[in-house]
Amino acid sequence: MSVEPERPLPPGQYVPRGWPVLHYGPVPKFRPSTWDFRVFGDTASGEQYRWTWEEFEGLPQTKAVADFHCVTKFTIPDNLWEGISGSALVELAPPHPDVTHVMVWAEYGYSANIRMADFLAEGTMLALYRDGERLTPDHGFPVRLVVPHLYAWKSVKWARGVEYLIQDRRGFWEERGYHNVADPWREQRYSYQEDDGENPPL
Numbered sequence: 001m002s003v004e005p006e007r008p009l010p011p012g013q014y015v016p017r018g019w020p021v022l023h024y025g026p027v028p029k030f031r032p033s034t035w036d037f038r039v040f041g042d043t044a045s046g047e048q049y050r051w052t053w054e055e056f057e058g059l060p061q062t063k064a065v066a067d068f069h070c071v072t073k074f075t076i077p078d079n080l081w082e083g084i085s086g087s088a089l090v091e092l093a094p095p096h097p098d099v100t101h102v103m104v105w106a107e108y109g110y111s112a113n114i115r116m117a118d119f120l121a122e123g124t125m126l127a128l129y130r131d132g133e134r135l136t137p138d139h140g141f142p143v144r145l146v147v148p149h150l151y152a153w154k155s156v157k158w159a160r161g162v163e164y165l166i167q168d169r170r171g172f173w174e175e176r177g178y179h180n181v182a183d184p185w186r187e188q189r190y191s192y193q194e195d196d197g198e199n200p201p202l
């Protein structure tokens with residue numbers, strides 16, 4: 001049995017039962033006393049920004065409803081995400097005017113690069129809640145990035161920092177054959193599909 005989604009699905013996607021858990025490596029332990037979130041790299045001031053867990057949780061939060069598309073072809077429709085929007089974070093930590101991309105970093109060195117425009121887009125946020133509940137450890141507790149309009153490998157679980165980039169660089173999967181941009185509506189799955197000019201060297 002499959003559930004009819006309210007919005008059209010990107011090409012090749014289907015709605016599974018339940019919400020699969022997908023990641024590389026182990027689930028990290030959350031230690032609130034040492035946890036921090038950093039914004040670094042090409043900031044406007046040249047300084048880096050750092051929030052403790054308590055401070056980060058206290059930042060202004062927003063909500064957005066969005067579907068979640070994994071490149072392995074499952075789509076989870078209608079998630080209510082709640083957290084700190086990319087644009088709110090960028091206001092708190094201004095980038096150098098030449099910044100074009102961000103690298104979002106997680107525990108154990110997982111990373112994903114996205115264009116600044118995608119980071120600032122409606123719906124992109126550092127989510128703390130889904131459907132009114134805390135994320136579970138498997139799904140990225142305490143904080144995960146969600147970039148609903150890109151394939152979900154860009155939605156970094158266990159996020160710990162954002163690096164501003166004046167020059168684009170590939171993240172974990174982008175270095176391993178996945179598409180640098182990852183628009184599911186254009187089925188940008190693999191690096192061989194990239195157009196010149198949107199792809200730093202492999």
Ligand SMILES: Nc1nc2c(c(=O)[nH]1)N[C@H]1C(S)=C(S)[C@@H](COP(=O)(O)O)O[C@H]1N2
Nearest residue numbers: 021022023024070106110152153155156157
């Ligand atoms: N830190 C981290 N985040 C990650 C991954 C990972 O391996 N490590 N996998 C990505 C991939 S490929 C997908 S499809 C989604 C899956 O999110 P879910 O497990 O909440 O469904 O997380 C993304 N975020």
Ligand SMILES: [Mo]
Nearest residue numbers: 070071152153
């Ligand atoms: Mo994925």
